[in-house]
Amino acid sequence: MKVTVLGSNGYGGMLLLRILAGHPDVKTVIAGARSQAGVPVDQADPGLPHRYVASGKILPTVLALEDAIEESSDVVFSALPHGASAEVCAPLLGRVPVIDLSADFRFIDQDRFRGAYGSDWPAPKHQGSAVYGLVEWYRHALPGATVIANPGCYPTASLMPLLPLVDAGITINGPIVINALSGVTGAGRSPKVNTLYGERTENAVAYSPGMQHRHHAEIVERLEMGGSLGHPLFFNPHLVPLKQGMAITMVVPTAESTRAVEALKDRYNPEPFVELTGTRPPETREIRGTNSIRIGWREEENALVLMSVMDNLWKGASGQAVQNMNVLFGLDETAGLLHPGEL
Amino acid sequence: MKVTVLGSNGYGGMLLLRILAGHPDVKTVIAGARSQAGVPVDQADPGLPHRYVASGKILPTVLALEDAIEESSDVVFSALPHGASAEVCAPLLGRVPVIDLSADFRFIDQDRFRGAYGSDWPAPKHQGSAVYGLVEWYRHALPGATVIANPGCYPTASLMPLLPLVDAGITINGPIVINALSGVTGAGRSPKVNTLYGERTENAVAYSPGMQHRHHAEIVERLEMGGSLGHPLFFNPHLVPLKQGMAITMVVPTAESTRAVEALKDRYNPEPFVELTGTRPPETREIRGTNSIRIGWREEENALVLMSVMDNLWKGASGQAVQNMNVLFGLDETAGLLHPGEL
Amino acid sequence: MKVTVLGSNGYGGMLLLRILAGHPDVKTVIAGARSQAGVPVDQADPGLPHRYVASGKILPTVLALEDAIEESSDVVFSALPHGASAEVCAPLLGRVPVIDLSADFRFIDQDRFRGAYGSDWPAPKHQGSAVYGLVEWYRHALPGATVIANPGCYPTASLMPLLPLVDAGITINGPIVINALSGVTGAGRSPKVNTLYGERTENAVAYSPGMQHRHHAEIVERLEMGGSLGHPLFFNPHLVPLKQGMAITMVVPTAESTRAVEALKDRYNPEPFVELTGTRPPETREIRGTNSIRIGWREEENALVLMSVMDNLWKGASGQAVQNMNVLFGLDETAGLLHPGEL
């Protein structure tokens, strides 16, 4: 297979290059980035293992975006910012499968998209054929997709524990409160004062709490596919001193916590990238550098506390994107995605 | 003034030595610790500024606990573990004011104490004369106290935003969900695998979520002094890669968020150690190394999101203990507690 | 006293505002910054303790540089970048004492300045009246100075252990190798990819090793004031995951290490901001948030290993600048500079 990565200069794109260069079914990886056209890939990312370039598996030079999309790849990954992503990928849609890591194709309801992103759908005519790439829930729909909308990091970590409850028809009796901690790479690689080391080390802060964050809209849309939750959902994200990683702790008011836990177990037992930790709260380091999500719980009277951890750059972005590719092409779902993880 | 610090080998005790050695009204500081009797103080804490010992303000050698309590001090701080604290301080009670940083004297309801700490009150006859040292709420009761129970770190950061609402009679319509992030020093200075650098850097985890944590009991007791909240309270603490610091984000279901915000402003406007940040979420670095607590908020329909940050070792422990001392002796409440803070 | 801080938006300027606002002899602090004219100071630095603005000690709004220099202050601190600093301060020189944190007035030898900074002296006619503000070595020359050139961070931490040896005429038998570790704030607060949290956490790197770094020139110039060292000096700086802090370890080939250690002790015994730790290597946390430098050593056969630690923002920049101000005006040298430090 020949694969192209657009936006190879951000964290998501950089990680895609590496995962794909080590993927057993990928023969050639092409990097494209607006700001680095003509730059050697091992200068664009000095940390790139030398063997990836020496072996010829990654093309030695970053292409301009317009040149990168001309390459006849089997699949194109876009790690471009929302808005730009749909625009750049538009000519590709229908010709080659696109796996889009931006928000451009994630929303079914245009009003909701508009509320969250402040603009119309960037590519309305392809919106209908996009599949939401939360693999464990949309696996059946992936083969044949024109464009796969790779889910947001917070939505992945929030929906994975919640969807089995919705699916099992668990009755929810009050507001769901989701607390989320994110690694700083979630804010991207463009230099800003707010993400400097000097500002973020040994520092924790909530941001956009309540119902303000764009991912709030994405979470609610996917939860309410089968009907309203009947209660509000609050989503309180935080930036903590993690490079990579995400930890969610949520309180779900319900009298059916035992049945909910059974639903989680039944649903995720066969999944290769979902690991349940029972009543032991999972730690973010347990999944760092892997494509796994770990889920734990605590049953209280009339409430279930659900906890999930994953790596925002792997299961929350590039790893899940490659998982999508694997399913799309009928490959082993775990190909290129099994590594020893972090101590 | 002559002051004694028992348990000077933990983080709380170490910080007390420094704050007191720099306090304008303190002339002599005596350190006592079970495990370090006879050790020079600047060897027990090599980071101690040399001037504190050179000037004679801190006695040069750590005393055994039994010797330390024999010293005729004007006030004794106990940073000993719960259980041990009440036992060691028992002979002092009534003779000299004790400011106790442990949980031994914090609870009014013995059943609640038993539920949280698994034992009876360690010093039942002095329980009645103890004052809960949350200065902003118990200031009037401090002068003349036999023993001041310095509040827990999580309770301080949780109660400070919530008490004005309770005080103003704000109607709460559902469960309160408190999410808390704590610095690792909150787990003490005794060496354990779980608090090693290699285990905690770049790692976040929830622990004792729901209603399990001891501080859940302490928070609920103080909230319900004037009557039941009518709804459950969930408290989900996390360990994040912070040395010092605490960040609380909570959702309070209420239709009266505007009045609640007014109550916060009215109540805390004159307080020297409470700083309101409005709708801007406060960051933990803003109060690191200071005795301040900062509180921000977000009003949602039918809910108020409250955020607070403080340094768990300052306002959450040693700083508040000195604030208590200042009020107890009628000194300037901010004496020894004003520093430039962290960038 | 009324003081002005130019460049109040960088780490050095931000810290100056805080130290000065808490200084007992300072009545008014004026902030000036090119990029933040008209911005409220507590918005420019949200972490600023509220009391500094509430009390009126810091003027509530950041001034444009041209307005700031019009204020009739008793002293002006410039935390502007080199080049810009001399240019902006030129009209002030001779009218009001300037304490300049840039490199513009540090060099006696213009060729050396040119070699390091690639341009001529920016203000040649004032160069002669500038005093190098390494207080412990130039204290006598400070009163009456037109402009005080606050030393670089690396030079301060390198020269403090070395100058007593030069001063005592210790014979050096081979190349001096200085290894230096710096906190990331040393690279400033302008956003760059290289100083993002995601790039610097859990990451260490050497940079500009050998004789390339600008501070190499500054160190050598001050060491060779009394004549050539007779041997080359290598200076290998590193960026490590520290917000603030600097650790120097150097090997000095000499057969006179015992006499060298005596010289260190004799020289620094009376100094309020120099703390000797003997053969115990000092740690950077021991001086974080303080104006102290700590020096330790190890004697080997025919070599002396010297170690120093200091906070790059305090003794390495803003703290030393205020120490210079204190001496310049005949105040207590430690005024505004004594704080409890870091555990």
Added chain:
Amino acid sequence: MKVTVLGSNGYGGMLLLRILAGHPDVKTVIAGARSQAGVPVDQADPGLPHRYVASGKILPTVLALEDAIEESSDVVFSALPHGASAEVCAPLLGRVPVIDLSADFRFIDQDRFRGAYGSDWPAPKHQGSAVYGLVEWYRHALPGATVIANPGCYPTASLMPLLPLVDAGITINGPIVINALSGVTGAGRSPKVNTLYGERTENAVAYSPGMQHRHHAEIVERLEMGGSLGHPLFFNPHLVPLKQGMAITMVVPTAESTRAVEALKDRYNPEPFVELTGTRPPETREIRGTNSIRIGWREEENALVLMSVMDNLWKGASGQAVQNMNVLFGLDETAGLLHPGEL
């Protein structure tokens, strides 16, 4: 292959379990540890990917050491502390190849061992048949080895840049000064105050500088195999806030730096785990989680500055141990050791 890991509870042993469980030629992994006999492996290391246990590749329970050595494995890794390692492995020597991560079999000169470790060789009769497992330099001697002495982390990172110079007969004109930064996991997983998160975050310190550190002796022995260097070597290690990683910067006085650089290039060009970065200083994150060592340099007049970075737990311990196993058994040298690395 069936492999046994003794001392599976430390960082080195934990990482061995993971690398071996993902190794294509390994069928069964047995864990043994003194303190965890009978504990499920996924409780001993909760972060262990679930698939390793679920697949049966790792035996589900940690064995006692005496039981573990009874298992008929093809190779035994010992990650036990020095002293204990030789003692526990003694009955195995000659029966099954042992790869020892401790210092017990590293030294050829018993006096040097005694000087560094304070005791005689623990297993003198096997000392002669031990091979020093610095693969790139002792590859030819590995097949057939009774016991492979896996090198220390500092010696690996120091010797790799230096041995090509010695090998090429580069003339050295003065003392070599090696500066080293190590991740905190290098100090092990036994809980000590000094390695707590609260003590090490945002903190840097030199320790055992000069000629004191045990690894100084190991480095010098291997450098002087072909004769004395003629000059002293100084080794200054530091602890910095890294979980994993090591960065070495050294100054080698020589007039032949160009020839030295050629020697480096010639020697390491074909090596799969050595990556040269030229005059760009390598960063520790570039090799984190990989078995690669990266080497860069800076030529000065009469001196060469050499820089190396590697992961102390991979190339500095467990990764190199598996590399040794691969060579010992004639497997692909990179088997089980190629991963995408860290961004």
